[in-house]
Amino acid sequence: MSTVVAPIAGVSTSEPNFYARKGIASWLLTTDHKRIGILYLTSMMTFFLVGMTFGVFMRLEHLSMGPTIMKPTTYNALFTLHGVMMIFLFVIPGLSAVFGNFFLPIMIGAKDVAFPRLNLLSWYLFMTGATVSLSSLFTGSGPPDTGWSFYVPYSVRTGTNVTMAVFGVFLIGFSSIITGLNFITTMHRLRTKGMNWMRMPLFPWALYATAWVQVLATPILGITLLLVMLERLFHLGIFDPSIGGDPILYQHLFWTYSHPAVYIMILPAMGAISEIIPTFAHRTIFGYRAIVLSSMGIAAIGSLVWAHHMFTSGMSEFAIVVFSLLTFLVSIPSAIKVFNWVATLYKGSVELRSPMLFALAFVFLFSIGGLTGLFQGALAVNVHVHDTYFIVGHFHYVMFGGTGFAFFAALHYWYPKMFGRMYSERTAIVAFVHIFVGFNLLYFTFLILGLQGMPRRYYDHLPRFHTGHIWATIGSWIMVAGLLLMVANLVRGLFRKTTVPANPWGGVTLEWTVPSPPPTENFAVLPVITERAYTFNPAAKEPA
């Protein structure tokens, strides 16, 4: 990968970088994949902070027993909106929309994605969907209170503003489909000369697997949500038991999308980790081929496990056993990746910079998330922990400890490339320690509370859960302090004077061969690839 014919850095430093064009219109009408990535990043960080605030309020409510700062209905609205924002506006689109848009074309040696205008359209659909689902808070007859999964029949009966929230999610799903379609076509058509499939870096590979899941699973969510809307507006009856429909069908259709969506969330995260670990271990990735195949394996098997969300909903015994087996199978490719990352570290010269710390935390937290997932794949345990805080703890370990940490790892890793500036490394590490400690205090306590029997989605708790809730709330304060410090550090970094070189970390993928920030056209001359990815050359690191 390191072999490039033209002296790219030399040629393109004379070109203005992609920030050169000024004015609001140059951003709102841009078709530059890098600018669209930045647009996504700003909007998503905003949504993340709003969603985080909802979470903090929920934790505060649990600090003492009984209704304190909110009524039960407010709590219901909060966990619904927290879920909708975090899942549909941050975790699902996160890494692929932000870093995928920014880095996929550069990493495969292309000047842009295959359909630049569709790319911009996808951002507009995303923003429209976000606006619509958020305005459901303030319009109609009250904020939706169904939880992010919009289960029927309650979502059809409740008087709150579910239709609007559902429509917003529908639009966001459409935006996700367009991104997936765009990435698949980009990777099939625009890889540079010599960049054959097995020379492609692992982040693009992960995006490729993700894109297929996005394209094939999201339409199911589309039709399911459309039916919920039709049900509410016209009483179609497909899901409404009072007309003859079957709510279990809704659950099947919903999870046929929403479980693969978990892999839409985690696959790009795994891809980013597969970039960061070799860079900071200064060593080629262990088992490139196995990681590629496991990405595709996760995408394929992950599409066949949805009904493990429904073990207690009333399915045939046979179906339950089959889905339990498939659930265990999907842990194999995930574990392969973890082993490969650890093996990459072995005998590497590991450099513990802030992106690497987030990446290592990812491996640790994702492993806990994955292993607690196996608990629930086991039928007997599943019935016991169903609808408890154990589930909440588990999916926060996967989604936040997994995807969230990978997002922050990727943000710290690619920040100098995206902005041409550097954050304070010391502050980044302080923030990381707070986030990591707070996270575990908060969510590991959730796992324990869940095993003790604390049910999810209740605004209040019994006295015997009180100590656990206090610890969790304290954990949430530490974590939020860390997150705010991290965001402040990243924002402050933008205003620093010093610029960064093209390759501050000593990375070997193509994005480190172009200036920071990259020029509009990415490459003055398209590179020609003659080696496989992650071929490290110790001399490549420039003085910082």
Next chain:
Amino acid sequence: MSVSAEPQTADPGSEHAGEHRDYVGAKLGMWIFVFTELILFGGLFVAYGMYRSMHAHDFHKASGELNLTLGVINTVVLLTSSLTMVLSIVAIRLQRKRQSMLFLACTMLLGAIFLVNKFFEWKAKFRHGVYPGSEHLMARPPGERLFFGLYFGMTGLHGLHVTVGVVVMSVMLALLARNRIHHSDFIKLENTGLYWHLVDIIWIFLLPLFYLAA
């Protein structure tokens, strides 16, 4: 859910002036989009299959109430429109712009005829009190309610796709008139054609499932 007409190659002079037109890429993108549409309808087909196996008798009975004649006429109309669509693409490849526009206009007209037929069909049902949530329908067995729920849902979503198709074709007509689509760059028209055939083939499945189930 259609953006089939979305311009898929950038104009010269935009931010990426050096962009080349990628015929294969544009077509690949469209095929993937067609897949997503199939899966979108797939959810409804799953619901249909499940409820029909649960309420076979009710479905059989309710199906007899649909107007088979109108259904068959609409099938012929839509199949013919797919033919004119193909002819329009062939014509532009042979540099016969007027002919291409004429065939495209025919396709739009046939699409509109389909929608008008559908309108009268729905109107007749509504007049008999058969619409989702109506008292008349609620008095009937659950299987029949579900049949009509699915009928209005699926033909409604299909009708929406036909409408979008006609709108997209009117854009293509304008592009043809301004020579933005010509014999060496006709991928937009061809992708519109792909979309239109998708709409067509979904109808080919809807016809037996609803009209011929009796």
